[in-house]
Amino acid sequence: MTTSEGGGVVPALTAGDLVGAVPGLADTGIAVDVVNFRSRPGASLTFADLADLARSVHQAAADTSGIIITQGTDTLEETAYYLHLLHTGPQPIIVTGAMRNPTLAGPDGPANLLAATRVAASPHARDRGALVVMADEIHAADRVRKAHSVSTQAFTSPNGGPLGYVVEGEPRFLSHTAPRHAVPTPVRQPRVGLYTATLGDDATYLSATAAHFDGLVIAGFGVGHVPDTWVSTLTALAQQIPVVLASRIGAGPVLTSTYGFPGSERDLTERGLIPAGFLDPYKARILLHLTLAAGANAQETAAAFRAVAYPGEPWPWPQQPATNAPTA
CATH class of the missing domain: 3.40.50.40 (Rossmann fold)
Structure with missing residues (x-):
């Protein structure tokens, strides 16, 4: 999100803009390929959008160590669980976002994206499906939920707590993830x-x-x-x-x-x-x-x-x- 001519912030930054704004990302040595998938507010996402995203993730997964999805936080928890249920590969899918947009003092997006990149590249994140990384916390897709409308600590996992944390740039997992289950590929769009x-x-x-x-x-x-x-x-x-x-x-x-x-x-x-x-x-x-x-x-x-x-x-x-x- 960034400032619009009509007032308020709107989704206008590209994926390249987001990655380019992350201090210290180049120092990690992690190669990041950037893809602009879609530019929509999280509140406007549909199941058709997520189905297309899941197909793109599946096609890209074999050539990557991990995949990062950035999106608005309104529906972030739902996107994560949707992808988790369709993903069968070992590569982690990390979903992240920002609670404080770049026009405000202390935006959290760059820090969240840096932490998400470190988790996506970690061998300890493999075979865990989709994870949500926000505020240096690592959450399981089936547990996480947005519990505050504006706080940078908005995402919590009431049933079991975070799986782990990013500490001094290193992902540290403290808990197990539940057994993974994969739903077959969608063939229709039910209501x-x-x-x-x-x-x-x-x-x-x-x-x-x-x-x-x-x-x-x-x-x-x-x-x-x-x-x-x-x-x-x-x-x-x-x-x-x-x-x-x-x-x-x-x-x-x-x-x-x-x-x-x-x-x-x-x-x-x-x-x-x-x-x-x-x-x-x-x-x-x-x-x-x-x-x-x-x-x-x-x-x-x-x-x-x-x-x-x-x-x-x-x-x-x-x-x-x-x-x-x-x-x-």
Whole structure:
């Protein structure tokens, strides 16, 4: 982003501009090939954009040690998880951005790009899929989320914390990554909705909007609860399309067997809703989108969520990365 004639900042800098503004990058000895893929605000990205990006990443991966994606932070966490689910190679995909644009004092973009470059070139980052590098922290794509609108420390991983840090220019991994799963290449673009539970909602709007979707994620209260007035609507929907139950909290899991009242997580899963485990609603929507985009049936979709929620459960497709992540 940089200043526009009409006021405010807009995406106008090229990838070469970004790389050229990084102090110390040449001193690392890391060769960086620059590609201008697309120039759009993060808020305007579409699944079609990400599908094109994933194809470009796949084509370029064999000739690189790692790949860095720079984008606006609005949808950065969703891009990272999307690429993570489609990437089967050992090369790390590092997604990074900036919270403070270059027109402000102390922009963080150059530092984030330098850290991302060091992580992308590190042998310790291989076989970990997509990672997010911001503020010298290394986050797993399936955990990270933007938790502050303006802070340079905006990105956190509530479930498990960062995988590691960039310390004195060296990536240091302290934690394991979860087993990697690869969704087959998309063959269509389904419409997947996200509906959040709020106090007093009687499901009128849920009923009106759900008919337009091929799949739906419900961001429920707490451990996966909704108002009892939703039960009949969700029961009917779950017989027609995959309906995934996540928590609007963004940290902690959806439960499956603790509460038993109408609209509780146990009641809803018995009615056919698919629990999202530790995935927050935004990542659950990405996983649901990609499973449906790959042509998955209801059983394969449910199996994919079980495998992500419970390591050791069988993954429904044979396509897998060659190796899992190394130990920390």
